[in-house]
Amino acid sequence: MVSFSFAIAFMLHLLLFCTAPMVTVIMDEMELSHADFGFIFAAAMISLVIFRIPWGLVGDRIGYLNSFRIALPLAVGFAVLRAFSPGYAVLLVSQFLLGVSLAMVLPCLPLIVKEWATGRPGLSTGIYVSGFAAGNATALALTPQLLKVMEWREVLLAYSGLAALVCLLWFPLARSRGSGDSGVPLLGLGRLLRDKYVWVLLLFMMAAMGSYDTLATWLPRVLEMKDLDKALASLLPLGFFIAGPVVGTLSDRAGNNSTIVAVCGVLAAASIVGISYAPFPLLLVCIFLAGFATIGVLTISLTMPARHERLSPAAGSVVGLTSALGNVGPLVMPVLFGFLIDVTDGFYASIFSVAALAGLAFILGSRIRLRG
Numbered sequence: 001m002v003s004f005s006f007a008i009a010f011m012l013h014l015l016l017f018c019t020a021p022m023v024t025v026i027m028d029e030m031e032l033s034h035a036d037f038g039f040i041f042a043a044a045m046i047s048l049v050i051f052r053i054p055w056g057l058v059g060d061r062i063g064y065l066n067s068f069r070i071a072l073p074l075a076v077g078f079a080v081l082r083a084f085s086p087g088y089a090v091l092l093v094s095q096f097l098l099g100v101s102l103a104m105v106l107p108c109l110p111l112i113v114k115e116w117a118t119g120r121p122g123l124s125t126g127i128y129v130s131g132f133a134a135g136n137a138t139a140l141a142l143t144p145q146l147l148k149v150m151e152w153r154e155v156l157l158a159y160s161g162l163a164a165l166v167c168l169l170w171f172p173l174a175r176s177r178g179s180g181d182s183g184v185p186l187l188g189l190g191r192l193l194r195d196k197y198v199w200v201l202l203l204f205m206m207a208a209m210g211s212y213d214t215l216a217t218w219l220p221r222v223l224e225m226k227d228l229d230k231a232l233a234s235l236l237p238l239g240f241f242i243a244g245p246v247v248g249t250l251s252d253r254a255g256n257n258s259t260i261v262a263v264c265g266v267l268a269a270a271s272i273v274g275i276s277y278a279p280f281p282l283l284l285v286c287i288f289l290a291g292f293a294t295i296g297v298l299t300i301s302l303t304m305p306a307r308h309e310r311l312s313p314a315a316g317s318v319v320g321l322t323s324a325l326g327n328v329g330p331l332v333m334p335v336l337f338g339f340l341i342d343v344t345d346g347f348y349a350s351i352f353s354v355a356a357l358a359g360l361a362f363i364l365g366s367r368i369r370l371r372g
Contacts, residue, residue, distance in 0.1 A: 056320015126248025210329020239291025269359025
């Protein structure tokens, strides 16, 4: 089941981020500005914001097994629809609908960890978090190569086939040990909103997802503007991939995760700024550390609801709430990033805005004692 959580996470980020290396191709074909292209990614983020909270409540009620029986076929259908988009408007709509189905993923993966991880929720969370990284890396590294021999719509269709494979395997092989009913009533959402701990997790989710997703979307373009190979952007999800199990293991061993979050905040701010100014060999280290530091905090944010005594009974609802509202970051930041490029005719202001978001949120939030 932990392997399934990895595969589903892989699918989500592959489908979301495969459009990043297509920036130039789609912009030229549809005559878009950088800000217009930012809305392609933002369309999926809007539906993620809207639907993660209700999907989290559904997951707590009917269990992850039945939830994914609904969500996975929808993801396959909308991914195929996106591949046949004839123009910008249809592409935006299909991105939105794809986000509706993918909104189920993040609230339900912690439920798998909660049920199947025996004493090591941090490491198990890190494993499925590394699935996000693997999907992101595949999207950034493989897509430019496929675009040399295929049209961008054909690439999207090929990736939807991988999603179909995960869907077909889920029905006969997935298992659950319990009923999946946490007993959390719908009105429990109001109680969660009054919990200070939930707001700290929300801050971390907004900054981590906003920073990483923005870099994953725009880093190929930034590297192109620096006359470097766009495939070097794959070092970002490499840091993501390693951060999951490493930070997850450290989180299992630490009674208080505040120090880990503070260190990640310093690393994130310094490495993201370094993307603008570091010379070439050091630039590669900065890209890697930017992925590692931002996703290190995301791993802790996803682990804490499953292990926290007060929040554990509503883990799906907590993750649905924090990841949904946290998607304000991925919703706003990619558009702001592209807008700043249009206004300044460069990427320095855009990079600094991401560094400030991650550094300030992680360092300030680490002042709260993060015990599970």
